Amino acid sequence: xxxxxxxxxxxxxxxxxxxxxxxxxxxxxxxxxxxxxxxxxxxxxxxxxxxxxxxxxxxxxxxxxxxxxxxxxxxxxxxxxxxxxxxxxxxxxxxxxxxxxxxxxxxxxxxxxxxxxxxxx
Amino acid sequence: xxxxxxxxxxxxxxxxxxxxxxxxxxxxxxxxxxxxxxxxxxxxxxxxxxxxxxxxxxxxxxxxxxxxxxxxxxxxxxxxxxxxxxxxxxxxxxxxxxxxxxxxxxxxxxxxx
Numbered sequence: 104x105x106x107x108x109x110x111x112x113x114x115x116x117x118x119x120x121x122x123x124x125x126x127x128x129x130x131x132x133x134x135x136x137x138x139x140x141x142x143x144x145x146x147x148x149x150x151x152x153x154x155x156x157x158x159x160x161x162x163x164x165x166x167x168x169x170x171x172x173x174x175x176x177x178x179x180x181x182x183x184x185x186x187x188x189x190x191x192x193x194x195x196x197x198x199x200x201x202x203x204x205x206x207x208x209x210x211x212x213x214x215x216x217x218x219x220x221x222x223x224x
Numbered sequence: 225x226x227x228x229x230x231x232x233x234x235x236x237x238x239x240x241x242x243x244x245x246x247x248x249x250x251x252x253x254x255x256x257x258x259x260x261x262x263x264x265x266x267x268x269x270x271x272x273x274x275x276x277x278x279x280x281x282x283x284x285x286x287x288x289x290x291x292x293x294x295x296x297x298x299x300x301x302x303x304x305x306x307x308x309x310x311x312x313x314x315x316x317x318x319x320x321x322x323x324x325x326x327x328x329x330x331x332x333x334x335x336x337x
Contacts (some may be wrong), residue, residue, distance in 0.1 A: 122318065138326075146264075148316055150326040161279075162324040198272055203320075209263050209278035210320050216272055 105129040112218030125182040125199030136202035141195035166200040230329035247317035261320035
C-alpha cells in the first residue's frame, strides 16, 4: 500500500524553526515529484512547496519563499520541510502529498495524515 | 495566480438525492499540452484529502461511479448522482495547469439534511 507518514510537528514560538519529515513507502519514491500542502485550523487547502524527482528544482508559494526549504533523500524515501522564521499564520496541519510522476500527470493522488505545526508565544 | 471559486459553499442534501458543486476559474485551465488539469478532492472530518477526479472527468481507481466531473475552459462541475452518508465532508476543486502555484477552491461543505 502507498503510505506517507509525516512527523516533526509541534509548538514553536514566532521566529522559531521546525523541520518536518515525511516517510514514503509502497511506491517508487524517486519517480515522483513530492509536495507539502497545509491546512490552517478550520480553513481550506494551501499548496506550500514541491520538489522535482531528483531535487534539482524546488517551488514555493510566495508566503513561504525565503523562509521554508523543501528537500528530499531518495535513498531514504524521505521528504523534508525546513521551516525558519515561523509566523503565527504558519499554524496549520502540514500534509505530505505525492505530486506528479510525469508532466501530464495530475498531482496529489496520495496524502499523508498530516502533522500539526502551532506557532504561538 | 489562478483563483478558483466554488459554489455553493454549503450544500445540505437528502440521502439518495443528487448534489452538484460548481468551480469557476479566473483563467482558462487548458494547458498548452491540450490537457485541462482540474481535479476534485474530498475531505472527510479528521481525514486527509482524497483525490476523486482528475483532468476534469477521470475518476481515480476505486472512486464510485456516482461521482462525475464535467466542464471545460473556466467552468467545471462535480456531480454526485445519489448522495450516500459517506459522501459528507468538504469538496475542493484544484488546478494544476498554471504552476507554480497549485491553487484550490475554498471548499464546499456537503452535509445531510
